[in-house]
Structures are given as structure tokens and as C-alpha cells.
Amino acid sequence: MDDKLVIAGQELSSRLFIGTGKFHSHRVIPEVINRSGAQVVTVALRRVNLDYPEENMLNYIPDGCIIMPNTSGARNAEEAVRIARIARAACGSNWIKIEVINDNKYLLPDNYETIKATEILVKEGFIVLPYMSPDLIDARRLRDAGAAAVMPLGAPIGTNKGLKARELIKIMIDEIDLPVIVDAGLGRPSHAAEAMEMGAAAVLVNTAIATADDPVAMAEAFSLAVKAGRMAYLAGMGAVKEYAEASSPLTGFLR
């Protein structure tokens, strides 16, 4: 089955993106990436430590992966833009995940500032993947600003609650002609499968994999769930029905 995800002209065979922030050691990251087959890996610039090779996350990401730095720590568009520019130089990647958060209690993204940052960074030649609160109108604005994909949260980051924003994300998938990547809140492989069955282009997972007792095995479990969910979506699932449907229909006598 030829089912490639294409972002900014790049063909990706894996629809599982991995976050790197919460692992017990950088040393586990190569195996997590290899076992999951992930090709896109996000790294917070704030954690990139070029002065200390042993502690530098970038040294643990296998060749061939696309490094997508993120702007974690940015409180507004201006800070996101500044972080993105430093990240491009530090990580040697044109991809950027814009993350603008000015609410430390719930860590919800600020869509307004995210749109402003996207407008600027697209013009500077970045491949911009904005992290956002699920909202169709803002997703359209991001598309118009030139975003390469949109990344709505499934639930507040780190909560492992699953696809709580399901209805809003569904609308985005139906209406936006950009890849919709569910980022944040997915706590179990079944959550990831659910997002993929619904038609999400990909998912991004960190907490659920990084804080598992066996992160490598959990990464593989997510990978399998993402594949299963995607396959089910492509296969065309039967509709969910409210009532049982008798094999001898009640209105069969009308035929």
C-alpha cells in the first residue's frame, strides 16, 4: 500500500512523530526511534546543549531523521521567532514546531501568537508546524499563513487523557486541506489508533512513551497502533450504530 505522508514535499513513511523531553536518559532515544520507526523527532531548543556533547540531545538522534526543533519556552510570537532562528542555526534544520505557551498552569497554546509567528517564519523559509488548540478558524488562518501542517492537541499536554478534543479535531480533519497531526495528550496506543482511525495524518507522542517503564517497548506499541489506525481509516470502517441491526430486517417484508 503506497500511503506516504507528504509534508512540505518530503515523503514520510512513518506517521508517528516523537518528542524527546521527558526521557530518563538521552541514551534510550536512539532505540526508541529505531524501534518505533519514527522519522520526525522534535527537540526543544532550550534543551539543546552544544557545549556538552554527552548531554547534547542532537547527538542521540539517528542519521536520516528529520529534526524538528520546537520553540518551547516562547511566551509570544516574538520569542518564538527568535527561538526558531537560533534553532535553525543550532540544529541545522528548517523544520520548526511553533509552541507558544503563556499559561503555565494548563500549558495551553496561544493560537493568536502562534499565527503571528507562523506568518513571519514561513516568509523566512521555515517549514512551520504549529502546535495549537483545536479550532477550525485558526487552522484556516494558519493554512493561509503557509503552515505545512497543523498540530492540534488531543488533550492538555502531559495529561495522557486521550482524544478529549475529538469533535473539534474531526472538523479540522474534514475541512482543512493540510495534514492534521494530533500532538499532546495521547496517553495510550489505543488513543493514537483512535486519532488515526479518525483520519489524522500523524500523531506526536512524548510523555506516554518517555514515562513508561519500558519506553522502547511503548514506542513500538505506539508505532503499531498508528499503523493499525491508519490502515483502518484507509480500509473504510463500518458506521457505528446506536441499535443492534437484525440480520432479518424488521422491514424486510416491504421488499
Add this chain to the structure above:
Amino acid sequence: MSFYDVYLKYKGFDFEGFLNSVTDSQIMKILSKEKLNDLDFLALLSDKAKEYLEPMAIKARQLTLKNFGRAILLYTPLYLSNYCVNQCAYCGFNCKNKIARKKLSLDEVRKEAEAIASTGLKHILILTGESRKHTPVSYIKSCVEVLKDYFSSISIEVYPLDTEEYAELIEAGVDGLTLYQETYDDELYMEVHLKGPKRNYRYRLDAPERACMASMRCVNIGALLGLNDWQKEAFFTGLHASYLQDKYPDVEISVSLPRLRPHFGNFTPRSPVSDKDLVQIMLAIRLFMPRAGITISTRERPQLRDNLIGLGVTKLSAGSSTQVGGHAIEDKGDGQFDIADTRSVAQIRDMLYSKGFQPVFKDWQAI
């Protein structure tokens, strides 16, 4: 509105009556809640809650892992000066104490910075006593200029400043503030702060908020545990943190739990805080504020610090010295207090790895 209004709301509260009335069913209900209110938090500081430390710890561990992952930020203090005009009964820098006073020259700051940076640390906390004559804001600013070459995050723990002064230091490259109220009890505050500008309770109480207004990135508060009844102090610390987090959601708020340590002088803590009390405070704060940072410094001994990993702590100091020039200068000034965990940065790093946690050396990038 200032946090002082919140303080006044609870100042006359019958803490003893409330804490003694907490029941098992109350605690069990609180443990099943996702969002705790002020009095839920207070109930978790009761003697009754002490019987529930294990379930509290399990929940605190889950919350900490979800919010911060298996990662602990490392930093170290750098004492710039121990000149002080205050007379704080509990502090080694008390101006009446006959100790070796010293202020680092900028060259010495560079030497200290080089020594600290060679351990891999990228987060530094700079400290002074309170002396606008010896260590004015302009001096702190000059030190920050030097330190920027070595560190990606610079926090200050200095005397309280005006909003404009905080803004000036942020502009210079400071991104974090640590400021302890010492005690939230305004009467006791006057008793232990015998002389000096520090006697202005309100000015100190509102300082973290002034830093938030100036757009400080991280603000860390705390009470000096041992000065007063710890349940009240922990309660007000949590309320203060929560007040700041609600009002300034763009600032990362964190809490330190410093216990009084032996120091030059003869002050005896009025209300000693046991290890069990300290753990209870930390767990209650984590349950009340799942997103708050929690710092445990080298005031605590290795065995205790190691066991707190994973329960709520997000930041640890390492390779610490409270002496002025303690890292690389031969002619040192005397220290503020004795530290209990003298392990090097490498030893703390190895300990974290052995416990399944990642030591984070860099978690900010000056932009």
C-alpha cells in the same frame, strides 16, 4: 490586590481547630480530586494526612512524571558577596556577625564562572547579602554580563528590588528570581528581622509579584522552614505560589522548601521540621499545584534528597558552596550556612542516572 490581601484573609484563621478536625474520609476524598482548593491543601498538611503519606506520594509521583517527565534540572548557587546591612536572627550574614566579608571582583566572578561551567552546569543562581552600597543593581548587572558568557540561564537571589530594577536586570540577561519570604507571619517577621531594610514585610512580600510584572520568566518562592509553625508557613507558601500562578500564567512559578541550617550565630529554630514533615509539605504542594517547580537544595542531606527524586522535586542544586569565592578563589568570604550535601555535580549526575532520571544541565536558551 496583592498577596497581602490573601494573607489577611487567613491571618486570623483557626488553623489549629481546622487541622485537628480533619478526618479520614476528608483526606480520601481530597486524594480522589483532580483540583484542590485552599482548604483541601491545608487538610493535606494536617496530622491526619500524615497517615496517608504513601497514597499522597503515589499521586505526587504520577503528577510529577506526567508534568515534568523523568528529568531533573541542575543548578548551583554562586555567592557574589556577603556584605549585609540587615540583622536577621537566623542568618550567618547578619551584619553583627564577625565573619570574613568579601565581594567578588568581576575578574573573580569570571574565575568562579569558569570553575562552575567546567562541571557542565548551565544554570546559575547568583546571591548577595543586602547592601545597596556594596552590591548595587549596577554591580549585579555587571556580574550578569560576565556570567552570560558561561551560562544559558541566570537567576538572582538578592535583596528585593523595584519593578523597574527587575526589568533592568531581565534586560541584562536575568531570567529567574528566587526570593524567600522567610516567614509569612508578619509579627514574627518583625521579631526575627531586628534591623535593616528587610524589616519592610510588605516590600518583600510583594517583590515576587513585582518580578512577575517585569516579565521575569521564572519566579521561585519559599519560607525558611523552622522559623515558625511549618503547617502555616507551608500553607501560605502554597497560596502565594498559587496566587502568582493564577495572576501571571506566563511565569513559571516554583517553590523551594529550605530548612534552617546551622550557621554562624546562635539562633535556635523555634519549630523544627522533621524529614517526615518536609516530605508531607512537598507532597501537599505537588497535589495542590501539579505544574509548580519544586526545588530541594543542598541544605538537605544526600540520603534524603535521593529519596525525594520522583516524588515531586524538579530542581536540585549540585556542587554547592555558600562561601563567597567558594568555587575557585583562594581568599574566600565566610559562608551563609553549612551545606549538608557536598557531592559534586558529577556525583549528583550519576545518582540521578542510577535512579532512572535524566540530569538536565540546560533548560533555557538566552534569546
